Amino acid sequence: MARGSTAAGPADALLDLETRAGPTDHAALRLWLRLLATTNLIERRVRRKLEDQFDTTLPRFDLMAQLHRAPDGLKMGEASRRMMVSGGNVTGIADSLEREGLIRRIADPRDGRASLLRLTDSGRRQFRAMADRHERWIIEIFAELGDREIAELAALLARLKTSARGLDEQEIDR
Amino acid sequence: MARGSTAAGPADALLDLETRAGPTDHAALRLWLRLLATTNLIERRVRRKLEDQFDTTLPRFDLMAQLHRAPDGLKMGEASRRMMVSGGNVTGIADSLEREGLIRRIADPRDGRASLLRLTDSGRRQFRAMADRHERWIIEIFAELGDREIAELAALLARLKTSARGLDEQEIDR
DNA sequence: TCCTAAAGCTTTAAATGTCAAGTAATTGGC
DNA sequence: GCCAATTACTTGACATTTAAAGCTTTAGGA
Numbered sequence: 469m470a471r472g473s474t475a476a477g478p479a480d481a482l483l484d485l486e487t488r489a490g491p492t493d494h495a496a497l498r499l500w501l502r503l504l505a506t507t508n509l510i511e512r513r514v515r516r517k518l519e520d521q522f523d524t525t526l527p528r529f530d531l532m533a534q535l536h537r538a539p540d541g542l543k544m545g546e547a548s549r550r551m552m553v554s555g556g557n558v559t560g561i562a563d564s565l566e567r568e569g570l571i572r573r574i575a576d577p578r579d580g581r582a583s584l585l586r587l588t589d590s591g592r593r594q595f596r597a598m599a600d601r602h603e604r605w606i607i608e609i610f611a612e613l614g615d616r617e618i619a620e621l622a623a624l625l626a627r628l629k630t631s632a633r634g635l636d637e638q639e640i641d642r
Numbered sequence: 643m644a645r646g647s648t649a650a651g652p653a654d655a656l657l658d659l660e661t662r663a664g665p666t667d668h669a670a671l672r673l674w675l676r677l678l679a680t681t682n683l684i685e686r687r688v689r690r691k692l693e694d695q696f697d698t699t700l701p702r703f704d705l706m707a708q709l710h711r712a713p714d715g716l717k718m719g720e721a722s723r724r725m726m727v728s729g730g731n732v733t734g735i736a737d738s739l740e741r742e743g744l745i746r747r748i749a750d751p752r753d754g755r756a757s758l759l760r761l762t763d764s765g766r767r768q769f770r771a772m773a774d775r776h777e778r779w780i781i782e783i784f785a786e787l788g789d790r791e792i793a794e795l796a797a798l799l800a801r802l803k804t805s806a807r808g809l810d811e812q813e814i815d816r
Numbered sequence: 817t818c819c820t821a822a823a824g825c826t827t828t829a830a831a832t833g834t835c836a837a838g839t840a841a842t843t844g845g846c
Numbered sequence: 847g848c849c850a851a852t853t854a855c856t857t858g859a860c861a862t863t864t865a866a867a868g869c870t871t872t873a874g875g876a
Contacts, residue, residue, distance in 0.1 A: 496784040499796045506803045507681040581841045581854040610670040612805035621798045629680045631786035755824040755871045
């Protein structure tokens with residue numbers, strides 16, 4: 469099976485995170501556990517393939533993807549916001565990519581405190597190869613869904629994202 | 643924003659992981675990034691609330707939830723499969739819960755290699771309190787979705803999960 | 817009985833992640 | 847100009863997770 473040191477046999481195939489919920493739980497809770505389980509399942513597959521086929525990791529791929537979409541470079545802080553991780557984390561990931569010559573830190577001419585991160589030519593080439601493959605993995609994983617279902621799922625998730633974000637400001641904590 | 647040391651202002655509210663995709667990317671890829679971003683958003687909120695209100699973590703909560711649904715106890719390996727994490731991980735989580743008296747390791751009478759994990763009375767009480775609150779958080783987060791939408795989303799995710807699982811055996815890696 | 821293989825759990829190393837503190841540069845009010 | 851407050855990044859401490867190696871126990875065959 470996936471990767472645990474203790475492999476699950478076929479009989480366990482349906483016992484996963486969703487088992488945290490029981491039939492008496494609220495529909496929203498069951499849905500959340502299914503969402504979590506599904507996302508984790510796919511994320512694991514992607515991480516493993518990045519590791520196996522490109523000897524890299526998802527956070528490294530993410531940072532390269534952000535830089536690929538920003539040809540003029542991104543400040544560390546911008547990258548950190550877009551990746552939704554802390555600044556200290558980006559420092560480490562950037563260090564490792566820079567060591568391998570995939571990205572470069574360039575002094576921001578307008579702000580002496582800031583660094584701009586930019587893909588090197590080698591990084592760009594490598595990213596394109598990975599992104600191609602990555603897209604194919606995703607298409608395969610979603611293969612059983614038709615265009616209609618993909619559109620519906622995207623729309624529902626957009627609504628959910630809005631619903632979840634709506635609480636961010638007020639923080640109703642009870 | 644959640645917790646990064648560099649806070650995102652309101653103007654950045656829409657720049658998140660989804661920005662990894664561009665308009666030319668395949669619909670499945672865009673959907674995947676939205677799925678990932680939405681799940682991460684919700685997961686962060688839940689983690690933070692567990693931390694703030696109960697001084698615990700999601701993996702600890704998960705393990706307690708699994709044990710709550712298995713009154714006779716679970717072997718470490720079973721817990722690890724259900725939580726979809728590695729065995730070594732469960733060892734650490736179980737250690738921390740055991741130190742606090744929330745769970746206990748019991749020698750499996752049938753297999754000298756195995757331990758059975760079981761909630762203590764204190765653990766059971768504490769889990770029930772957390773689970774109540776947890777369910778309310780989730781209901782709030784999903785509040786803007788109607789029953790119909792929740793059912794649709796659940797059905798689509800079930801199809802997606804099946805689609806993603808389908809590849810597990812064969813591992814079409816190219 | 818004995819020996820090999822496998823299973824269950826723990827331990828360890830490397831990567832990722834947060835947070836807090838520290839350094840350097842910029843901004844804004846006076 | 848000057849100085850305080852803010853901002854950008856780095857660093858270090860600590861937590862979590864995986865994969866792999868290690869230890870103990872079980873199972874099965876010679």
